[in-house]
Amino acid sequence: MDDTKAVVLSPEGLQKLKDELHYLVSQKRKEVAERLKEARSHGDLSENSEYDDARNEQAFVEGRIAQLEQMLRNAKVIEEAQGDTDVVSIGSTVTLKDMEYGDELEYTIVGSVEADPGQNKISNESPVGKAILGKKPGTLVDVDAPMGTIQFKILAIK
Numbered sequence: 332m333d334d335t336k337a338v339v340l341s342p343e344g345l346q347k348l349k350d351e352l353h354y355l356v357s358q359k360r361k362e363v364a365e366r367l368k369e370a371r372s373h374g375d376l377s378e379n380s381e382y383d384d385a386r387n388e389q390a391f392v393e394g395r396i397a398q399l400e401q402m403l404r405n406a407k408v409i410e411e412a413q414g415d416t417d418v419v420s421i422g423s424t425v426t427l428k429d430m431e432y433g434d435e436l437e438y439t440i441v442g443s444v445e446a447d448p449g450q451n452k453i454s455n456e457s458p459v460g461k462a463i464l465g466k467k468p469g470t471l472v473d474v475d476a477p478m479g480t481i482q483f484k485i486l487a488i489k
Contacts, residue, residue, distance in 0.1 A: 337407040339421055339442025339455060345408050348444070352399040355392055363389045402444060409442070416488040419463045421455050424489040427463070430471070430482040440464065459483070 340348070363385060370382035409421045419425050424439045438453045440463070446454035453460050462472040466485055474481045 336405060338402045338405045338444055340406050340408055340444060341422065341441060342408055342410065344442065344445040345403075345406055348399055348402055348406075352396065352403065355396050355399070359392050360396075363392055407442075417467060419466050419485065419488055421464075425463060425485060426487040426489075427459075427483040428486050430484055435486065436483075 366385040367382070367389065370376075370379055370385050373379055373381065376382050416423075419440060421440050421442065424437060427436045427438065428434070429436065436451075438451050438459065440455055440460055441452045443454040443456045446452055446457065455461070455464060458474050458476060462474045463470075463483070463485060466472060468485050468488055470485045472483050472485065474483060
């Protein structure tokens with residue numbers, strides 16, 4: 332991860348990262364340390380798969396802690412777009428119409444850390460997110476996708 336790149340987060344996203352960091356530092360580290368201690372007590376470490384697993388988990392936990400700390404250092408909290416429905420911005424909920432199939436889709440634009448397509452939260456860095464940022468309702472936008480260009484019309488911004 333680029334050390335200087337701002338991490339765009341909603342207040343809820345910021346809290347989730349803080350909660351995860353707190354859990355990893357206050358609980359998970361201790362659990363992994365106990366697993367290591369237990370595995371060491373079994374003797375020969377060269378052929379001890381429990382010890383290897385615990386060391387791998389420790390490396391993962393420490394890596395994730397470092398990653399979260401970096402994200403929090405570079406966090407830029409964006410409040411939900413309040414009342415500004417003139418243009419699409421981070422925090423906006425946007426209704427789009429697929430011009431080929433006529434389907435209407437609703438997405439909330441979030442930072443890449445919070446993106447969750449299953450919850451209709453798309454990143455401002457995704458192809459659709461990039462294409463609609465700064466645009467007004469009624470605008471047609473072309474989105475380059477692996478299967479070709481998709482055209483959407485921005486119907487509404489909340």
